[in-house]
Amino acid sequence: MVPRFASPITAFLASGLLALSTFVYADPMRLSDLKDANGRQLSVDDLRSLMPGAHITNVINNGSTRKWINKTNGTLNATSDNKGNLGSGGRLVQVAHATGTWSVNDNGSYCVNLEWRALTENWCRFMFKVGDKYYGVTSLANGAAITTEFTIEK
Numbered sequence: 001m002v003p004r005f006a007s008p009i010t011a012f013l014a015s016g017l018l019a020l021s022t023f024v025y026a027d028p029m030r031l032s033d034l035k036d037a038n039g040r041q042l043s044v045d046d047l048r049s050l051m052p053g054a055h056i057t058n059v060i061n062n063g064s065t066r067k068w069i070n071k072t073n074g075t076l077n078a079t080s081d082n083k084g085n086l087g088s089g090g091r092l093v094q095v096a097h098a099t100g101t102w103s104v105n106d107n108g109s110y111c112v113n114l115e116w117r118a119l120t121e122n123w124c125r126f127m128f129k130v131g132d133k134y135y136g137v138t139s140l141a142n143g144a145a146i147t148t149e150f151t152i153e154k
Contacts, residue, residue: 031143
């Protein structure tokens, strides 16, 4: 015989797990999604106008939020809330710091180099705008390429 309290608890736990599984397994946005949403790819000229002096907020797939300002001399100083423990050498820290550089390539990609305490990040993204949001993607040829969300403010 199952105790009477098992049914409400089981129902509560099941609904919580269902909600959590929806959050955890949500499909990431892909290049094809950007195109379906009429996302506009930023040109080299767009990027060279937008990026100098821009305040960047970048949410990466592990949940960390990073922020920096693209200085006009091509340098930046970044911080991360370190939810993904990126660059901290495996230690639990609340905020991680990095120095780095940024540039816009002639192929229309925005490139960033970040020197965290325990690792170096070096990446380039083709940037798209959908509404008031920006997204970066590593490949223009692969519709399944996962995007990264950016907030860009001047």
